[in-house]
Amino acid sequence: MSTPTPRPAPGPGPAPASSAAPTPTRGRAREPFDRRLARAVQNVTGRSLGPYQTAIVRIGFSLTWLVFLLRELPFRHELYGPDGPWSWEMARRLIADNRSFTVLMWSDGRLWFELVYGLAVLSAVLLLVGWRTRAVSVVFMAGVLSLQNRSVFVGDGGDNVLHLAAIYLVLTRCSQVWSLDARRAARAAGAAAAGEPARHDPVGPLLWTVLGGFLLATTWFSQVTGEWWLPVLLWVLWLGNGLWWLVCRFAPGEPRTLLDALANLAHNTALVVIMAEVCLIYATAGWYKIQGSRWQDGTALFYPLNLDYFTPWPALSELLGTSGVMVMLLTYGTVIVQVAFPFTLFHRKVKNVLLVAMMLEHAGIAVLLGLPVFSLAMISADAVFLPTPFLVALGARVVRGRDRLWRRTPAGTVPEQRRTGEEHGPRTLVG
């Protein structure tokens, strides 16, 4: 289970029309370059890669944002409200200069602020469960950017990584598994297989129309909403979704395949960018540390443990700080792991070991330094590198746990059997 199946060589299926070269059954190294290139192109346009990884990233970041927003409910006015210490007027002056995106500049009203905060919470919940993800992920991004850019001086590294992830996630198909979208698609597929007619779906067009209204508002307020490219991106996404609907209705042939391939392409590109971003994060964090004298003499970790702002449990911090050897091992370990991580991507097993080490370290930071939201965001980013077999097993375990919790009737009933069947199918749609 832990060894991923290598891709099979192109099977003995019908020879592709575009290539006259005979399909080699083994000796992949000798496969001609053009043939390999063609296969790579087919791969990035034919499929949205990493369905489980993108889904876990989606779940991780939406959960992070949801937890954060709920935790800050009592502080929301102080942090982001029009009368907080960083007042609306001050934000307006700064944003006029840096041109960052925030819908909170549309009005300094209290009601508008509450509405935006509420929508941000709602979008986090909906993205978590994967409802209409293509639309909701855009709302999620707007919420994250709006609140964070409104008060840039209250954030930390966790906000920063969430900010980037929210933008990149918009371009991914992150609900292929573990989502309500996937469940609906599976049901529709089942119905279609049974010969039932496709059900009319009024929600999609309705949502599209409502968001179109917001888009018009964004355009209307584009002078105060940020740089030009974000409204353009929103327009492209909105029109693209409309086009997809039309094409699926009226031109289900090649135009639809083309749009599907473009969506796969955007997804795969965004996935590469997300993975590269994670590497950049660790490379930067690691390589800059190497230059620091405290990281060199092995005492660096001692200092954060003694900063007032990062010691929620002073006794615990002190306990860890009493052993010089322990501090040095953790200090060196941190640097080694961070510097090494990007290079270990070329070796799955080593990478997985380091991934576990990094996630554990972040879990430790969550408690020790009192940075749970930051840690959750970093773990969500790391999750893009989790191996598929692990994620599949995790998903199956969660489903089993859920069923046990809800005291579903044990295996033998029809839905249970069907779910199990899906889990072992080639394309898992764990509902």
Next chain:
Amino acid sequence: MDAYVEKGAADADDGRPTPPAGTGIEAPPGPVTEPFTGPTADGSGGSPAADRGGVGIMALSMPYQVVLAVALAVAGVFACVHLAMVFLHVAPSNTLTKRHGQAVDDWVYPEFEQNWKLFAPNPLQQNVSVEVRAEIVAADGSRRTTGWIDLTAQDTEAIRHNPMPSHAQQNELRRAVDFYLNSHSDDHTPNGMRGRLSEEYMRRIAMLRLADLSGDVERVQLRTVTRAVPAPGWSSEKNDTAPSYRDFPWWPVTDADRPAGVDRSRTEAGR
């Protein structure tokens, strides 16, 4: 094997059987069998059903292939440029950024700004506290100056034994004073708009936290108190842990610095 390594740089490649490349005819064994269900805003409106004639570039005729190939090139170039810009943004100052720093900034700011020098190159080795005192005019017209009130101690108190401190406790004041010090010269001259904003920000934070004082606050003065973290007991190092003070100028308080009434009660209740 090399093709596998190439693609498998990360596990994002899900390792499931791939449909045979380039079959326009045969139904691939794998891909999502999600027939379209109609929604426009749907995340999973994934690949077309297998029976509709395959997916990807191989399933397309020449003109469509050209469109897709152009899109592929654009996406590839765009991703490379973006990653290069972000790389130059996080990298130390170098030949390229010295020459083309403006282009990098234009690309990265404001939405892709990032800083991952987490506790690097060296972690902060001192506790910086912000203290405030106020000159108050009482109802009878008499003036008095309060003692120094330690605002950071209020934060620390709120963080102690708190598994999930708020940004308002952990970041607000800490980053505000950082912002102030970074946007002012040593003699407290603001460097432009950001400097003036940070001054106002500090005043507003202070006034929010002085809301309980009776009487009218006419002026406030802030100062930072910096105490070095004592060297670890197991090291032979000795360091000076005596606090060092840095006084800010007295600032007159205007109405713009005072929190709005409703807001004050709420944030204080939350604290």
